[in-house]
Amino acid sequence: MVKAVCVNGLKRPAEGAGERQAARKRRKAAGGGREPGPEEKSSCLSAALFGEDCEISRDQLYELLKFAALGKCHSAAQPSWCRIYRQSHLAGVVVIVLPEMSQLHFYQFYLQFRHLRKVFRHRFTLTPSANFLASLYGEGANPKPQNTAQGLTSTSSKSSDLKCDPIFQKYGGKKRGLTSYILTSEELNKYDYPIKGSTRWKGYVCTGCDKQRTDSSPLFGLDCEMCLTAKGNEVTYVSLVDARGQCLLNELVKPQSEVVNYRTSFSGITEEMLLPVKTSLSDIQTRLKKILPRDAVLVGHSLNNDLQALEVAELNLEMLLKAENLAEVSKKKDALQPQGCRVQQQLNEPPHLSKPCFLLSASFLECLQVTGQKPLLLGRQELDSSGLCQSNLSTSNKQILQKALEDVPLSTFSIIQFSLGPENISSRLLAELCEKVGSKLTDMLTIYAGPFEENFRLKSVKKKFGKCGPIQCLTVVTETYQPYVCIQYEVLEAAQLAVESLNGAEVAGSCIKVQRPVTAAMLDCDVLIKELELDVENEGVIYVAGLKQSVTEKDLQEEFSQLKDLEMLFLPKDLQSAKHRNCCFLKFQKSQSAVDALEVINGWTLKGSKLRSRHALASGHLWRWIWQMNHSNGKQRGNIFYKKMQQLPDSEQDLKKKVKKLDNHIQKLYRSLQNNTLCVVLFPGVNSTYGSQSGLGLMGIKGDRGRSAC
The missing domain is CATH 3.40.720 (Alkaline Phosphatase, subunit A)
Known part of the structure; x- marks a missing residue:
């Protein structure tokens, strides 16, 4: 990951x-x-x-739009994944x-x-x-x-x-009790709530809340934060408040498996915060069973995900209150705050440690x-x-x-x-576009190096080109008079760095040429690379290659902490092995600081390995998308498609x-x-x-x- x-x-x-x-x-x-x-x-x-x-x-997009349009004065909270200053x-x-x-x-x-x-x-x-x-x-x-x-x-x-209020349009103006706003069995299944007795939720702990709910049943606000581990989503933080705002549970939780991503930007949880923590998931489950009465009604934001992470199920989950209707209940019962219950307000926690209890689902x-x-x-x-x-x-x-x-x-x-x-937007054209983009990405990630001597060592070539970035596959081309090597990288920056730094270099005893595949789709490759470098999303972002596997994230933070205006470190990891990919991205607050960092890092030695760096080409979402397309489309595509489609259809x-x-x-x-x-x-x-x-x-x-x- x-x-x-x-x-x-x-x-x-x-x-x-x-x-x-x-x-x-x-x-x-x-x-x-x-x-x-x-x-x-x-x-x-x-x-x-x-x-x-x-x-x-x-739902996360709704968070942004709601806060931007309504602001705090209308009970809208800062979105969990980004932040608007001076809304x-x-x-x-x-x-x-x-x-x-x-x-x-x-x-x-x-x-x-x-x-x-x-x-x-x-x-x-x-x-x-x-x-x-x-x-x-x-x-x-x-x-x-x-x-x-x-x-x-x-x-x-x-x-x-x-x-005009959607609550009145749906339920009318007549006063209703708490049980009028509960989820049905169909809705529970639709939104993936864990239910006792289902084989899918086998092994989950039952809360024991099996008593029939009434309009006087007590309300409890539940909120969790999760990190990504080798096991999947695991709980790192749990909070529980009652209808009066009293804090009943406010605990950090130690994940069972090795953490792959703390998701700090969303949860606020860091490695340092969890180091001294001894509380386990089973401890939290036991405490929840003791705290919650048999007729408890749970309220939360994405409560289905929280219950899954807690591995908690109960017999009568259909008594859960619909989050979007809680505002109307608060007017009638005066049990919650008039402008919506927020765990952060009740627990007096910093904003990044909590989420609003209610989704914008109306x-x-x-x-x-x-x-x-x-x-x-x-x-x-x-x-x-x-x-x-x-x-x-x-x-x-x-x-x-x-x-x-x-x-x-x-x-x-x-x-x-x-x-x-x-x-x-026909299906046929969409299929053609998908094939074209996938093929072009593969070609941009691929380079050919050679010619080499007949008895050259492939291991030497792999070691040399591996310093530019993670290699997905490497094959020897024998159809030529002298052997060449086809190298397919996992990131665009690695392929471009190899073309820029190794073309004309001596590798495995031969002075080689490094080039990309010659296809119709690659004729504008240089233009595309230049525009990607100038893309506003890549401002202040640089790519660093040559990291040894023994280098840890902590090592990188300490090594690069001296760089001016460094804002973020992004360390890609393999989905299967959870090992890092021998490269990282650095994001700076100012573009000039990134330019200055390039001069410093190129030639920098870290644990005996010489680092290489260049401007980023595919930061953020594009890096992830390329990885997904590259792995879903197989290890390497041929160029047959482009031989058939060199003339673009009139529709395109x-x-x-x-x-x-x-x-x-x-x-x-x-x-x-x-x-x-x-x-x-x-x-x-x-x-x-x-x-x-x-x-x-x-x-x-x-x-x-x-x-x-x-």
Whole structure:
């Protein structure tokens, strides 16, 4: 697995009420596109998105959108996977959705998406959704959009009447008891709650909470933090509070297996914190059984995952309270805080050690309407009474853009859809794109070295080229007059480093040439490598190779701690063996600090091994995606496909032009946004007969000058 370690933390500076008020006045007076002055406090976004931490679920995306749009004053909590500083200074939120497009499309047409890759410095892999826009409305939601003269869809609310509240729409205004808001048996199975008696949960400890629940049953808030071990997810932190906010359990837990990733950026748990801990999972299970009465009702955020990690099951889990309805219960019972129970508030823990108890599982846009905000939806699709999208292909992307330029400044939250049309997302074309991207990645990871003498030692070649990075496979090519060696690496940086440093070098007694495969797809390889280096996501990130297996993460932290402005260390690890891959990535707060570090590290010796370094090409989510594609597509692809497909079909040539226009539309819309606007671009992902393609998210705050400005 992979692991990211934060080296330097960043604390949010305190702001007084007068300062916030003055900043709001300045922001209100500011015009769109104006850069903030040195005295103006602007919003900024921070996210440690590396390796497995870059895969974001729909619920985590909701966390971000809810906090950005509503803020703390509406019981919204900071998202668990990133952080918005000075949220109250945000001028608005704009979400751009590209239906039926995935991470695959972004990298197949990487050069055409010029604006996206130049502007958005934060990217993440998005769990694919069959109908992403409908999911934003929530299951069972029934919004009533209005059609404009141009055939566009606009959703707004002119009243914050309590009758618009989703709780009242679903349950009415009549007072109900606690048991009216419980999960059914079907919902328990659907959301993977552990149930006693099921073979799947064999070996789980039963809580003994088998008594019938009533409207007077006691509520308990449960929250867990997990780390990744060789066994899987294991609990590292458990907290339990009662309905009055009294802390009943607040314990760190020692994992049973070796920890692969502490997930510090999400949980706040570090290796040092767990070193003195003796409490085991069985200790926690015993204490929970003693604390919880037989008719206890558990409340939590992603409670199914917490119960699975605790290996706890009970007979009547259908009595669990639905998290999204707890706010309504709090009004009636006065047992919980009116604005939502948060474990962090009850336990007085730092923010990074806890999560909010409630998910945003009701209609997101309805929540905005209830607070008096006017959400805007523009696109080729509108929602019918079932919440599903219906096509309205008479509307063009150009018309959508023109309407967006007019209406987005009038709304605090906007969703804009640009579509390439169904004719450009057929299963056949998707399969071709998948094959092309996979083949091109394989070719970019592959180099040919030679010629060598007939009696050369392959071990010497492997040792020399292994210093550039992890090798996936190495084979001897015998079809040539003299033998060559085909080397396929696991990371792009390793292949590029080999081409740059070993071409013309003497290896195994021969002066060799190092080159990539000569195929039609590789003709623009140099251009692509250059653009990847200049990608805004790779600013301040460098790649370091030549690490011995005996080098530990602690060794690296101590060795590189002297480097100026070092923010994070990312050490990739193998999924099967959990050993590191003889390379790492270093992220710096400033680009110049990364450049300076390159000069220092090249030639640096660590435990007898000479280190090599270069600018990063595939940090964050792309590193993980390449690894997955590389391993799922086999050890090495042939070039037969490119011999057949050297002439691109007309449909793909046309798609390239449309993608370029789409990028221009997004650029025009982005330029029109006011500074301090959070902009999120979503490639929702694709589910088809050819398999599921992960989505991609790009995000940034306009005018954000990076973490150093926070």
